[in-house]
Amino acid sequence: MSMFSRSVAVVGFLLGLTSCCGSAVFAADWPHRTVRLIAPVPAGTAPDFSARLFAERLSRRWGQAVIVENRPGADGVLGVSAFLGADDDHMLLYAISAVVTVHPITNTKLPYDPVRELIPIAPTSDVVLAIAAPAKSPISSLGGLVQAALAQPGKLNWASSPGLPPFVVGGFFKTAKLDLALVSYREISPALQDLGEGRIDIYVGSLGVIMPQVHAGRARLLAIAGEARAPLAPDVPTVIEAGFPELRMDGVVGFFGKRGMPDAVRDRIAADVGAIANEPEIREKLAAVGQAARSGSAAEFAALLNEYHRRLTGLAKAIDYQASQ
Template identity: 30%
Template structure:
């Protein structure tokens, strides 16, 4: 049966009125995706970003290009994404300090929660206390005793607000003075640990792992309440006399504000498929990364929970804005 002119017009009108599928609205990605890492190259977040971008490449029609925009504890690169178009072609990979910064920095040009779109939490960020093998202590207890005998001489490296807070919170609880020494990335911090220029430093398992076969680095403690599977022989701070010490962070993928829910789901789904892949999971283990994938709603909940924790710490005077 040949359709009438009237039925063809009605069908065309119905097609125009129906919502267009996502692909018809503009497939993602239609051009290379810019993944901003607001920290220096060679750190743990940068390593993870490049591994994820490489793993996503076979499943996407366009590459993901990692761009390091370090400075101001991650604020410079993050602001770039906060002002970007919400089309999924500019994304941000940050650590949990992204939320903590509002209590650590004197001012910020954006709200770390409201001015970004949560896409997915990726990993748990267990911090480890590292020291060069030439240092005159081989345990956290030994480091504390040495610091008590030598006030102010055990500088503690950090790379952002969380590792800085962990170092100073440990010093506060142990009754020692360990000046905070800021680094732009875990890679730079580890270089000075290996060279013997820095006594100790708090950094991620990702930054520490490549140096563990050299024999020039020791891990004195982990920041969490349980031991990390990557260094199961390393005791926690609590096991070494610093009671109830349990601090860790996360790495997450964010986008600009006002991203469409369907686009968030599409990007999050692509990333989840990579993180569910057995080969990629083994890559994470090799890198020293602890997988902790959570979709957008769970990431938002974690960010809001962290915000309450850091607000309480700031109110108690345990976090003070930089001058």
């Protein structure tokens, strides 16, 4: 090797070393100021609760304020767009998995590419989803729902939270040839009120927001839409136990960054989030509102999202789903 080549090699090595060390130092020193956490959901929802819970704990760890900003609208698209459009390395996205697992399937013209532009950082919890009917309704099980819908085509209606439920439950109704009208709401509170009053026949959403209606004697849980029964409602069967595994929904929530985020910063955030998710007090608080704490690395979170996306893509093909333009 010539003297010139050796010199070039040494300079390249030093530059790489400087870059590596600089990234590590930046990660260790991050954040330098207030961190804004964009939550593309309305206040009072299950993801909003966990966002604020983790924001408070991260503020303690980082010694900087972590502020949750709710940016609801268009099934989360407005919030994600605002996050990706901002030039701020102290802004993170806190969102349900649907932003990368469902939206690319249901909308062919998103203003961004969530798979390429969003970087999974760490999961925080699984939002337990449930299916409910008004307490005064004769429908008391998923089997009863199917029978009632077959006996009264076009007479029943339903509503849900955004994300997975409209896609998965809507797909089930289509496959089973059940004619139920979907009622859209801009906010969850009116939908829950209508459920309690019997104006909505079926509501699908997070267990935590449904439970107040159940405790008030205004709603009845038909099934838990996950793999395991929920501690908050241990007597309610899962959709799998009820014989309708196609209604299983995985509502994982977590932190995302933008493409180009330094790996060292991503991993630093993931480690802190994972430590918080493993705190017994955090697990208890999440369980009390119908969520299950989940910890994991960035790679594990990305693999989980890929798995969910593949399963939902298969569902879309099975029901011949036509994405909106």
